[in-house]
Amino acid sequence: MTAAPPRNRLIALTAGELADRLAEALDVYIAAMGYPPGTGRQRRSLWLEHSRRPGWRAMGWIDPAGSLLGIAYGYTGSPGQWWYEEVHRGLRRAGLTEHPWLDDYFELTELHVRPDAQGGGLGEGLLRALLAGTGSSRVLLSTPEYGSRPPGRAWRLYRRTGFHDVLREHRFAGDTRPFAVLGRELPLDPARPSR
Numbered sequence: 001m002t003a004a005p006p007r008n009r010l011i012a013l014t015a016g017e018l019a020d021r022l023a024e025a026l027d028v029y030i031a032a033m034g035y036p037p038g039t040g041r042q043r044r045s046l047w048l049e050h051s052r053r054p055g056w057r058a059m060g061w062i063d064p065a066g067s068l069l070g071i072a073y074g075y076t077g078s079p080g081q082w083w084y085e086e087v088h089r090g091l092r093r094a095g096l097t098e099h100p101w102l103d104d105y106f107e108l109t110e111l112h113v114r115p116d117a118q119g120g121g122l123g124e125g126l127l128r129a130l131l132a133g134t135g136s137s138r139v140l141l142s143t144p145e146y147g148s149r150p151p152g153r154a155w156r157l158y159r160r161t162g163f164h165d166v167l168r169e170h171r172f173a174g175d176t177r178p179f180a181v182l183g184r185e186l187p188l189d190p191a192r193p194s195r
């Protein structure tokens with residue numbers, strides 16, 4: 001009988017484990033987003049600060065050699081956080097303060113898969129595992145608009161998993177790019193059977 005081939009593992013990361021793998025996690029982020037290498041240094045302290053926030057959780061994919069293939073994290077949103085205040089401003093501006101979007105939500109802050117590992121369902125695995133057991137009523141995230149281009153993989157993933165538009169063409173302070181804020185109620189619907 002032949003042994004089953006070694007498989008990638010989806011694991012929950014503690015704040016200490018993420019700190020130990022921070023350089024590798026930031027490499028995944030930079031490669032996935034196509035950002036210049038220096039971006040990682042700027043993000044280091046922010047990611048560590050996020051890992052101390054209430055409700056913080058992180059998941060990662062590890063390949064059989066122990067390398068990180070994907071990373072996702074988020075935390076409980078609350079007033080006073082930069083992202084909360086920015087989205088609150090956007091909702092007010094759009095006259096959308098009636099909906100309880102910001103009352104009890106988990107902010108999906110980062111979700112990235114190394115480019116050579118994309119396209120096989122790892123991103124959806126991260127998203128589902130991260131959002132299972134957040135304790136929040138809903139999840140919110142922001143993602144760059146795709147404009148006139150066809151929707152990319154992140155957009156297809158969010159639509160497939162039932163995310164709705166909360167804000168479109170939102171401008172976060174200090175960033176000239178338009179962003180969409182997407183959200184949905186939790187829990188997520190069960191996954192479709194894999195193809």
Ligand SMILES: CC(C)(COP(=O)(O)OP(=O)(O)OC[C@H]1O[C@@H](n2cnc3c(N)ncnc32)[C@H](O)[C@@H]1OP(=O)(O)O)[C@@H](O)C(=O)NCCC(=O)NCCS
Nearest residue numbers: 032112113118119120121122123124143153154156157194
């Ligand atoms: C967005 C991102 C995290 C998605 O991760 P991914 O692993 O590439 O994407 P998915 O889990 O959606 O899987 C991709 C494809 O595999 C398919 N798939 C799902 N399960 C599968 C399985 N078991 N076997 C084979 N294919 C599968 C999906 O249907 C999907 O098809 P599509 O992309 O053609 O629509 C990743 O592409 C990425 O890091 N992108 C750049 C960074 C980024 O945009 N991050 C989000 C910022 S907001």
